Amino acid sequence: MPALFAETALLPQGWADRVRIDWDAAGTITAVTPGAPAQGSAERADAVVPGMPNLHCHAFQRAMAGLTERAGPAGDDFWSWRAVMYKFVAALEPEQIAAIAAQLYVEMLKAGYTSVAEFHYLHNDPEGKPYADRAELANQIALAAGATGIRLTLLPVLYQTGNFGGAAPSEAQRRFLLKTDAFNALVESLFKALRGSRHVRVGIAPHSLRAVPPAALREAKAALDKIDPTAPIHIHAAEQTKEVEDCLAWSGKRPVEWLLDEAKCDARWTLVHCTHMTADEARRLAASGATAGLCPTTEADLGDGLFPLVDYLAGKGRFGVGSDSNVGVSPAEELRWLEWGQRLLHRRRNLAPAPEGASIGGTLWRASLAGGAQALGQPVGAVAVGRRADFLALDRAHPCLAGHMGDGLLDALVFAGGTAAIRHVMVGGRWVVREGRHPAEERIAENYRAALRRLA
Numbered sequence: 001m002p003a004l005f006a007e008t009a010l011l012p013q014g015w016a017d018r019v020r021i022d023w024d025a026a027g028t029i030t031a032v033t034p035g036a037p038a039q040g041s042a043e044r045a046d047a048v049v050p051g052m053p054n055l056h057c058h059a060f061q062r063a064m065a066g067l068t069e070r071a072g073p074a075g076d077d078f079w080s081w082r083a084v085m086y087k088f089v090a091a092l093e094p095e096q097i098a099a100i101a102a103q104l105y106v107e108m109l110k111a112g113y114t115s116v117a118e119f120h121y122l123h124n125d126p127e128g129k130p131y132a133d134r135a136e137l138a139n140q141i142a143l144a145a146g147a148t149g150i151r152l153t154l155l156p157v158l159y160q161t162g163n164f165g166g167a168a169p170s171e172a173q174r175r176f177l178l179k180t181d182a183f184n185a186l187v188e189s190l191f192k193a194l195r196g197s198r199h200v201r202v203g204i205a206p207h208s209l210r211a212v213p214p215a216a217l218r219e220a221k222a223a224l225d226k227i228d229p230t231a232p233i234h235i236h237a238a239e240q241t242k243e244v245e246d247c248l249a250w251s252g253k254r255p256v257e258w259l260l261d262e263a264k265c266d267a268r269w270t271l272v273h274c275t276h277m278t279a280d281e282a283r284r285l286a287a288s289g290a291t292a293g294l295c296p297t298t299e300a301d302l303g304d305g306l307f308p309l310v311d312y313l314a315g316k317g318r319f320g321v322g323s324d325s326n327v328g329v330s331p332a333e334e335l336r337w338l339e340w341g342q343r344l345l346h347r348r349r350n351l352a353p354a355p356e357g358a359s360i361g362g363t364l365w366r367a368s369l370a371g372g373a374q375a376l377g378q379p380v381g382a383v384a385v386g387r388r389a390d391f392l393a394l395d396r397a398h399p400c401l402a403g404h405m406g407d408g409l410l411d412a413l414v415f416a417g418g419t420a421a422i423r424h425v426m427v428g429g430r431w432v433v434r435e436g437r438h439p440a441e442e443r444i445a446e447n448y449r450a451a452l453r454r455l456a
C-alpha cells in the first residue's frame with residue numbers, strides 16, 4: 001500500500017514529527033503514525049498540511065478576471081460588473097468552458113486548493129436553448145476536474161427569476177434558466193453519471209433568493225432529498241445592500257434571516273458571502289451549523305463590503321473560503337484578506353478569535369479546512385484515518401519559510417508569501433503537482449490561450 005513519511009505534519013491534534021501516512025488504493029487514509037521510523041518504502045516529504053477545499057467557484061469567470069478593471073461611463077459597481085459578465089458569458093462554447101476550467105484548476109492545485117465546489121450556472125446554449133444533453137456544460141466541468149486531478153463537488157444551479165417576487169429574467173440570463181422539472185432531471189442525471197466516483201460529489205445550488213422563488217426552492221430540495229438527503233446545498237446570500245433592501249421589500253425579512261426562518265438552513269447548507277448581516281443574523285447563522293462561504297478577494301474586487309467576522313466567530317460560526325470570480329486563486333490570499341479586512345475595519349490586529357499566543361494563520365487555516373470540508377460534503381480537510389489523502393507538501397528549506405516551524409509555517413503561508421514553498425500537491429493519494437509543476441500544465445495552458453483567442 002502507498003505511504004508517505006513526513007518530517008512534520010499538521011494532524012487534527014496538532015503538529016507531529018516523523019509521521020507515516022498510509023492510504024489505500026482508493027486514496028483514503030488508513031493509518032497515521034507519528035514518531036515512525038523513516039525506513040521502508042514510504043516516500044519522503046518535508047512538512048505536510050491538509051490541502052484546502054475551495055467552497056465557491058464559477059470557473060468560466062477566470063477568463064474575464066482582469067478584463068473589468070477599466071472605468072465605465074459612471075459609477076461602476078457590482079451590477080455594472082455583472083452586465084459585463086453577462087456579455088462575456090453569452091459567447092462561451094462548451095470546449096472553451098472546459099479549457100478555462102482546466103487552466104483554473106491547475107492554478108488552484110498549485111496554490112494549495114485540493115478540491116473545489118463548482119457553483120455551476122451555465123446550462124443552455126448561447127441562444128438559451130437546452131443542449132441535446134442537458135448536462136453538456138456540467139460535463140465539461142467534470143471533465144476539466146478529471147483532467148487536472150482536482151476533487152470536485154458539482155453544484156448545478158437553479159436560476160429562474162430576475163429578482164425577488166418572481167420578476168421575469170432578462171435576456172442576458174437565458175443561459176442560466178431551467179424550469180424546476182428540468183433542473184431536477186439534470187441533478188438526477190449527474191448523480192447517475194457520477195455515481196461511484198470517489199473524486200466527485202453532487203449537490204445543488206439554488207442561485208439566490210433573487211433567482212429562485214420559494215416554491216422552486218422547496219421542490220428542488222425535496223427532489224434532492226429523495227436522491228441523497230445529505231447532499232450539500234449552496235446559495236448566494238446578502239452579498240449586496242441592494243439585495244438586502246429588495247429582500248426586505250419583498251418579504252419583510254433580510255436574506256439570511258429569510259433562509260434561516262423559511263429554509264431552516266442547517267449543516268448541509270453553505271450561505272455564500274453573507275456580507276450584510278445584523279449581529280442577530282450572524283449569531284443565528286453561527287448557531288445553525290451552516291457554513292458561511294467567504295470569498296474576500298472577489299468581495300473586495302466587486303465592492304461588496306466586509307463580512308462581520310468578529311461577531312460571527314464569537315458565536316463559533318463555521319466558515320470556509322472560495323475563489324468565486326477567480327480574481328484570486330489562492331487560499332492563503334483569501335485568508336489573508338479575510339483577516340486584513342477586519343484589521344482595516346477595526347483598526348486593530350489579530351482579530352480572528354484565538355487564545356493568547358495562538359497563531360492567526362493556523363487558526364484561519366484550520367477553521368477553513370473544517371468549514372470547507374463540511375461545505376463540499378467530502379471527507380477531506382484533515383490528515384486522519386478515513387479522510388482522503390489530499391495534502392500539500394511544503395518545502396521548509398525555501399527562504400519564505402526560513403525560521404518558521406509548527407503553526408509559524410501557516411502564518412508564513414497566509415501572511416508572508418509562503419505559498420512559494422508549496423512543493424508537491426496530492427489529491428486522493430496521487431501527486432497532481434510535483435516540484436511546483438502539474439504534468440499537463442503546458443497543454444492545458446495552450447488550450448486556454450486558444451480558447452481566449454477564439455473568444456476575443
Ligand SMILES: [Zn+2]
Pocket residue numbers: 056058119236272324325
Ligand atoms: Zn458566486
